[in-house]
Amino acid sequence: MPTAIRVSPTRAARAINLLRTVQYTHPPSCPCHSNPGHHHHATPSLINQARRSLATPTDASQQKEYAFEMAASSIRFGPGCTKEVGMDFKNMGAKKVMVVTDSTVKKLDAMRQVVQGLETEGIAFEVYDGVRVEPKDSSIKAAIEAAKPYQPDAFLAVGGGSVIDTAKLMNLYTTFPDAEFLDFVNAPLGKGKPITKGLKPLIAVPTTAGTGSETTGTAIFDLVSKRAKTGIAHRNLKPTLGICDPLNTRTMPSAVHASSGLDVLCHSLESWTAIPYYERVPRPTNPINRPAYQGANPISDIFSLQALRSTVKYLPRAVKDPEDHEAQSQMLLAATLAGVGFGNAGVHLCHGMSYPISGQNPGYKHAGYQVDGPIIPHGVSVAVTAPAVFKFTGASNPERHLAAAECFGVDISQVKKESAGEVLSEALANFLVKLGDQPRGLKALGFGKEHVDALVEGTIPQARVLMLAPSLEITNLDAEREQLTGLFEEAMEY
Structure with missing residues (x-):
């Protein structure tokens, strides 16, 4: 005994x-x-x-977290390193590789490089180029069905976050071929089951500098029936290796540089200001249930703050001058750094509110995106609420908000703590305005007051990120609904 x-x-x-x-x-x-x-x-x-x-409380559901866990993909960074991917798969012993991309990236040099690398090493492969930009559950399911008959022993994603996220889910559901689609989808929209075993090797080659998906165990898509974005988040989803080659982002149009860079901006700001990991409830009863998004922690802090500094410095340059290769390279590195930061700390309100903004698009099409039909790029949907969000969260931790404002060049030496949120909000708004061609609030996207209730209801199910939002009353639904209503109204214009 x-x-x-x-x-x-x-x-x-x-x-x-x-x-x-x-x-x-x-x-x-x-x-x-x-x-x-x-x-x-x-x-x-x-x-x-x-x-x-x-x-420690005896009620397990009320026990606060006491540990944090760091997980990130291996990263290789350097101009020209894409050509090594064939050797990587050979080193892994891969025999059949499913290459995942979209119809635009398929024509770019990044794809030529990976095809040449695979052919040089004599590795069999099949290309799936049906990925949808800002994927829906239907496009994800179509990709999964395309992968199952081929039975690859490894995956290669070449493209932006949409491509990498789609490849993650192709990998997941070919490893668990009998699973129902909603089994692993984040609760409450899905069942939120943990991924109980390792997946096949996945190498990610990002061609945009924004999502940081090459480092994270997160995959996001539109769940059309619920008119909301959701996804799957678990450490076992993360790529085996991220190949970050700055040459691959040189083909990005200016509008894509801007919107993907805004995603980096909000990744870093949200993970920096998320609730601390030790305030998250409940503590997992088994380590496999510890979420990928854990709250701010000492290691994520380092990556998030550096990513914020780099984004403020280099994003305006990358957007302004397509020949500024130093700025483009630094933004790719910032995206990866932010990926490590938010991939473990998590994001909160900007992302939680962005999902219904994208999913309930009243008809807006962002200039510079060559797609059929309306589109609110993910980076635009997160940044459009940022001035309102950080004004709201400022009181939760003034020191952190002032440190973030300082990254924008604000002299904080005489700023009172009670003004931290307002100061950061103003710094953010000025940055977005100077960046140019950005919608200055939800009104510019076609939303009005009549849309607010639906936007709020589309945000409330995003429990995975809202639980990390400082100042949000997530234990009181009426209070939470009232706060979100105020935030959407505040975000109508800045």
């Missing part, structure tokens, strides 16, 4: 005193961590951690 281990009050007190001694006699040397007010969690008080562990 196992022996129960009890911690006596005396022993617990000694442990607490020891932790207090360690905390106050060995302050961290990093200037940002030595200022307890700067980070809301990066070095949570060891004494508080000890107290939490000694006073």
Whole structure:
């Protein structure tokens, strides 16, 4: 019979005193961590951690998280490294590769490079080029059905986030061929089952600088029947390797540079300001149930803040000058850094609100996108609410919002904490206006007050990201609905 281990009050007190001694006699040397007010969690008080562990609620659903977990794909970065992909598959022992792309990227040099690499190594492959930009559940299902008969032993995604996300789900549902489509889809729209075993190797070659999908275990699509974006998120979805070749982003039109860069901007800002990991409830009863999006944590912070700085510096240059290859290269690196950050910390309100914005598009078509029919690019749908969102979340952690504002060049030395959200909101709005050709609010996308209720109802099911939103009353549906209504109304124009 196992022996129960009890911690006596005396022993617990000694442990607490020891932790207090360690905390106050060995302050961290990093200037940002030595200022307890700067980070809301990066070095949570060891004494508080000890107290939490000694006073854990017996109700498992109310136990707060106590650990975070880092997962990211291996990344290879450098101009020209696309040509190595054939050797990578040979090194893996792959015999049959399913190459996933779309009809536009199929004609680009990135595809020529990967085909040549596969042929040089004598690896059999089949190309699927039916990926839809901003994929729907129907296009995902069609891609899965195309992959099943081929039975590949590895996947290669060449394209933007839509292509990489589609390839992830082709990999998932060929590994679990008997699963129902909604089995792994995020709850409450799907069943939210964990992915219980590893998938086949997947190499991702991004041709845009935005989603960071080459690093993450997340795949997003439109669930048409619910008029909402949703997806699947689990560490086992992440690519085996991301090949980030700056030569592959040189073909992006200016509009795509801008909108994909805005996704990087919001990835970094949202993961930087998400609730800290140790405030997330519930603590998983098994590590396999720990979500990919865990809340802000000390490692994600490093990636998110650097991605934000790089985006503010290089995105305007990349949009303005198609020959500014340094800026383009730095934006691809920023997208990957942000991917590591938000792929583990998560995003919150800008993304949660963006899903119904895209799914309920009243007819807007963004200039510069060569697609049939209306489209609100993902980066546009997240950025359009950003000034309203960060004005709202500012009070949750003024220090973090001011640190973000400082990345935009704001002198924060005389700014009061209670003004943090407003200052960051204004800095964001100015940045978006100067970037040019961006819709200045939901009105510019064709939305009006009559659309607000439907947008709110389309946001509420996004529990996976809303649970990480600071200041949002997610435990009170009426209060949450009221807050979201105010945010959408505030986001009508800036």
